[in-house]
Amino acid sequence: MAYSTLALVSLEKTINHFLHHNQFSISPHEKQQILSLDKYVVSFLYFLEDFGGKATPLEARIRDVAVEAEDAIEWHMWVKIRYNFRYTLWIAKLIRGIKFIFQLRRVIDQMDSIAAEVVEIKNTIIIEGAKLDDPVGASSSSSQDANAGNSHVVGLDKDLRAIQDWLCGDSRQLQILPVTGMGGIGKTTLATNAFDHPLIMEHFDIRAWVTISQDYSQERLLSDLLDAMKEFDPGMRKKSVAENSQQGNESRGEESNGKEAENSQQGNESRGEESYAVKAHKVHKILIGRRFLIVMDDVWSTEVLDGVKNLFPDYNDGSRVLLTTRLADVASYAASSTSSHEMRLMDADQSWNLLRQKVFAHQDDIPPELETIGREIARSCGGLPLAMVVAAGVLSTTSRTVTSWSKFY
Incomplete structure (x- = not known):
């Protein structure tokens, strides 16, 4: 599987562990920065699902920034375990916390830059004439x-x-x-x-x-x-x-001096509080x-x-x-x-079944040698369904040979 996807999957797991492990006390500001980071991780995974292989330089940057982010979080986790005991000087804790925030801020700034390029690529590249929707950042939908x-x-x-x-x-x-x-x-x-x-x-x-x-x-x-x-x-x-009727009236009322629109705006402002x-x-x-x-x-x-x-x-x-x-x-x-319904990572068989369905659809006669490699690729996705969908998208664009598939794990 592409290294950028592997790096994002690994980072997502580290973030999840950091946020939900009782061993780590997380400040509100740390949590806010981590959540901002996490939003980019999922967004980039969706981007790779749609454009994997068509933005190679950007994929390398995504991989590098994901590795940098994970290194920073893992180091901070280790520091918390090593030094976060009752008698540690509060000033030392404060300094470490500030350093961690600055590291995250630098990573997020890099991800901001990548996200801007992602938007540009989405606006310029057309894949088979289909319109692609990014589920991350949408305000409302059915x-x-x-x-x-x-x-x-x-x-x-x-x-x-x-x-x-x-x-x-x-x-x-x-x-x-x-x-x-x-x-x-x-x-x-x-x-x-x-x-x-x-x-x-x-x-x-x-x-x-x-x-x-x-x-x-x-x-x-x-x-x-x-x-x-x-x-x-x-x-x-x-x-x-x-509203439809009003649009028609506006098209026939170009000679209006705008007085009515101004009064309407004032009325809307007076009703804003309610x-x-x-x-x-x-x-x-x-x-x-x-x-x-x-x-x-x-x-x-x-x-x-x-x-x-x-x-x-x-x-x-x-x-x-x-x-x-x-x-x-x-x-x-x-x-x-x-109680809440907690979703679990997929096991090995579920992972392979999802990857197989995405790559081979309803084909039953899968070559044994490809199944062996396919199971290894699925395993490398760490049980995360989105990562397997990304991997399937990449595999679907390559020849179905052992040599080609061996490059992805």
Whole structure:
């Protein structure tokens, strides 16, 4: 497998270990920097999935910065274990912490630069005329946009059944279920397959999907929720018709002096303070009397949960809120009457089955020599599904020979 992918997978595992191991005390600022770093890791993995082999110099830079980031984190972890005891001078701890933050900041600056080039490449390279969507950084979406047509996912059958059982369970109370796991492990894919399953579609009156970004705001989340549920809001439909009519009027009113637009803007500003309350009331009103499923994808902060906890009415009708997060503290904060669903890394057989499905599709007669090498490549992905998808994309563009495949492990 490409060295850049291996470096990113290794870094993602190190980040996950650092964030969730009780042995390390992490300051809020350290956590913020690590999460910023982690967002780039997953984004670059998706980039390599779509453009692997077409941006070779950039792949080398991604590999180098991933190695540098992992070295910095592992050194900091070792220092915490070696020196982080009660009698260590606080000034020494402070100096080490500041040094670590500066190291992370330097790495993140490099990743910022790479991310800008990634955007440029995505805007200039067309692969087979297809439009490619990056799931990282999206503000809102439907699950159909995120994973259209994906009716079966290798290795997630047990997870999917567990989520379905919970969603359609006997409890009538409103419940929140967090799905947790490291970046690239398949949380969004699992939520998407549950969201779009015919059983779930029939069970709930309303289904809405919103993706939470790190620059979260309550008003933006409310807007995304309303947009996802606009078919159930007569007011939104009327507004859409009115906006279309207004556009037509504007095209015929070029001689207007702009007075009316200025008055309208002033009116909107005077109503700004009540906009949040009005939107919250609309969300609540749409959901009342309906069994609903709300999916909140990629939640980064407990503040999100504080902002929406009073939005969702509980009328003992079996409504559910499903959220995905890579943070254990967010999961434990969200899970009130239920425990979280933690996703595990794939084992050797699951890894090979996923890689085989992506490379060979429905082909049954796989050469034994390629299966041997393929299993080694799958093993090198460390059980991370996204890494195996990236590896499969690279293998699909190479000749199916032992010599060609041997270059990737």
